[in-house]
Amino acid sequence: MHHPLLSVEDLSISFVYDNNSLTAVDNISFSVDQEDFIVIVGESGSGKTLTALSIMKLLPLHAVCSGRILFKGTNLLTQKTDDMRKIRGRDISMVFQEPMTSLNPVFTIGNQIAEVLLTHQDITRKEAMEKTVELLRSVKIPAPELRIKEYPHQMSGGMRQRIMIAMAIACNPSLIVADEPTTALDVTIQAQILELLGGLKEKNKMSLLIITHDLGIVAEWARNVSVMYAGRIVEKASVKDIFLNPRHPYTRGLLESLPKRKGQKLTPVPGQVPKLSELPVGCKFAPRCRYVIQECREKEPALFSVGADHYSRCIRAMEI
Amino acid sequence: MNETKETTELLILQNVKKYFPVKDGKLLKAVDDVSFVVREAEVFGLVGESGCGKSTLGRLIVRLLEPTGGNIFFDGLDVIKAGGQELSRIRRGLQIIFQDPLASLNPRMRILDTIGEALVVNRIVSRSEVKDRVAGLLEKVGLDTDSFYRYPHEFSGGQRQRVCIARALAVNPRMIVADEPLSALDVSIQAQIINLLEDLQKDSGLAFVFISHNLLVMEHFSDNVAVMYLGRIVEMSATDELFKEPLHPYTEALLSAVLKPEVGEKGRRIILEGDVPSPVHIPSGCPFHPRCHKRLELCGKEVPVFRKARPDRWVACHLW
Numbered sequence: 129m130h131h132p133l134l135s136v137e138d139l140s141i142s143f144v145y146d147n148n149s150l151t152a153v154d155n156i157s158f159s160v161d162q163e164d165f166i167v168i169v170g171e172s173g174s175g176k177t178l179t180a181l182s183i184m185k186l187l188p189l190h191a192v193c194s195g196r197i198l199f200k201g202t203n204l205l206t207q208k209t210d211d212m213r214k215i216r217g218r219d220i221s222m223v224f225q226e227p228m229t230s231l232n233p234v235f236t237i238g239n240q241i242a243e244v245l246l247t248h249q250d251i252t253r254k255e256a257m258e259k260t261v262e263l264l265r266s267v268k269i270p271a272p273e274l275r276i277k278e279y280p281h282q283m284s285g286g287m288r289q290r291i292m293i294a295m296a297i298a299c300n301p302s303l304i305v306a307d308e309p310t311t312a313l314d315v316t317i318q319a320q321i322l323e324l325l326g327g328l329k330e331k332n333k334m335s336l337l338i339i340t341h342d343l344g345i346v347a348e349w350a351r352n353v354s355v356m357y358a359g360r361i362v363e364k365a366s367v368k369d370i371f372l373n374p375r376h377p378y379t380r381g382l383l384e385s386l387p388k389r390k391g392q393k394l395t396p397v398p399g400q401v402p403k404l405s406e407l408p409v410g411c412k413f414a415p416r417c418r419y420v421i422q423e424c425r426e427k428e429p430a431l432f433s434v435g436a437d438h439y440s441r442c443i444r445a446m447e448i
Numbered sequence: 449m450n451e452t453k454e455t456t457e458l459l460i461l462q463n464v465k466k467y468f469p470v471k472d473g474k475l476l477k478a479v480d481d482v483s484f485v486v487r488e489a490e491v492f493g494l495v496g497e498s499g500c501g502k503s504t505l506g507r508l509i510v511r512l513l514e515p516t517g518g519n520i521f522f523d524g525l526d527v528i529k530a531g532g533q534e535l536s537r538i539r540r541g542l543q544i545i546f547q548d549p550l551a552s553l554n555p556r557m558r559i560l561d562t563i564g565e566a567l568v569v570n571r572i573v574s575r576s577e578v579k580d581r582v583a584g585l586l587e588k589v590g591l592d593t594d595s596f597y598r599y600p601h602e603f604s605g606g607q608r609q610r611v612c613i614a615r616a617l618a619v620n621p622r623m624i625v626a627d628e629p630l631s632a633l634d635v636s637i638q639a640q641i642i643n644l645l646e647d648l649q650k651d652s653g654l655a656f657v658f659i660s661h662n663l664l665v666m667e668h669f670s671d672n673v674a675v676m677y678l679g680r681i682v683e684m685s686a687t688d689e690l691f692k693e694p695l696h697p698y699t700e701a702l703l704s705a706v707l708k709p710e711v712g713e714k715g716r717r718i719i720l721e722g723d724v725p726s727p728v729h730i731p732s733g734c735p736f737h738p739r740c741h742k743r744l745e746l747c748g749k750e751v752p753v754f755r756k757a758r759p760d761r762w763v764a765c766h767l768w
Contacts, residue, residue, distance in 0.1 A: 171634035171635060171636060172634055270722075284723040284724075285498075286723055287723065314497040314498055314661065314724075315497065315661060315663065315702060315705045315706060316497060316701060316702060316705045316719075316720045317497075317723070318705065318707065319704075319705040319707070319717055319719060320719055320720070322707070323717070323719060341634065341635060342707065343635070343709035344706070344707025344708055344709045345707055346709070347707070347708065347709045347710055347711050348707055348708070367711055368711050371709070371710065371711045372711065381636060382635055382636060383709070384639075385635050385636045385638065385639035386635070386639070386664065386709050387639075387642065387662075387664040387665045387667065387668035387669070388668060389667065389668065390667065390668060390669075390687065390688065392668075393643065393646075394639040394642055394643055394668075395639070396636060396637070396638075396639030396640040396642075396643060397636035397639070397640075398640070400604045400606060400607075400637065401604075401634070
């Protein structure tokens, strides 16, 4: 039987306050295979970052999680804190959006990367430092022997993100979760970082799960894409189907919002993402949807199959 | 750059410089020797990576910063030397909107007061007419009068940017400097704001200096574009020409680095080596030469002159 590397099943994340419960992520499922490249795309407030954090078990303490996150057959959601610590950095690592806030400003780069190695592997400090130099070289940082003695503030944004990646790949994990890894970077540096991640994925035979709002990243790199809106996956398909044959009005709206050549008017999605506390009853996208019919406002459609490995949450999926 | 004088030159920059003193008596050359002309109803784009000086230049144009050298003329008036009456005349004609709308709105002022203040201070209408006028401005940017008594925090990011645009429009300006007005917004909202700016440009003949790092947006919205690198303009041309055939190797690399949201578009990419150097230590010769994939021996020694390479196309590169 086929076993994916990571399988997220019916994951929900909610927050309880004042006897009220807000569901930020609602019943999502997706899987990542060995050496896979999966992208979750969504705008702010879609629940994509919470999804990433739940895989690492880094959610805020008051978040209530249900469902299962199976990694190589083990449910991460029921792991004890100590056991989870062993998995983080060794089997699954994470790269965050803002490298400056994810690095400790008072330790040298070398110290911070070596810490990962010393935590998970039975090696001496000296060996760890040698390995660190090698890691920096593999993420293409010039003069790594000198760089290990430097502090995060001495580096540019692109270099810091390389440091984060070096840290993430230190123990050869089978999965890297990257949350908006290029958003804080300049265009030319974005391309460098993505080429680097793509190359390392091939070389180290890892899987990548990238969370982003940038459809450009999706188009060039992903194998499979999940589009999130208001805490739900509204469409899931191969990258080709997402772009050439979108079957959800929101996906379509995102694609049409992108700037085109001069003179061509854009078709924006009207309105804005609803607040979690004010989600409509039926389809959550209905108030902004131009294909809306009465039925959409009454009952929320489930994610259903609209083609080979292609799922949509729109009752009019086949008409649009 | 166009020699025909059909439309009036609205904004003229001549050899504008802005140097900031840093420690050890060194100078940070944020903007160095920048000249260009923006005509009535034209959208002039300034594009470049972070630290290239594009935002500093935007601030110099509206005199939020005083230049170290050079001349800036708006509608025949000397922006740098103007004072009193003349300066307020310039400010009525030339407005600015910023990247982060929340940071540019007073959190303790209601929308009616925020926009109304601009009207009263500039004596556009009498106090009794303020309400009507603000209602008209809000309508123009797609907000309704419900917003009158609301505070900035009660709006979404896209709506706040609309408020900022309404405030800029209050004085009936002829030109708006828009400094990354879309960067803080989600993709679906970006398209709404681009359409709004476009409508304003077409309906009221507003001119724009549009500052952005987003090349897809630039291609869509601007008529002419200048590419900046380390405080200097390296290439300037009509937007469609520049995107069709970039002349400067930096422009070429910048365009090739864009992650295009189209499947199967994994085009040939010029990956630039290293990062943008610090503007305190600008490399000798052509500032781009250490990262250039087409550099000649001459490039490290001699600063290339910004010259006309073809009709209406300007470039600072020894290859042209």
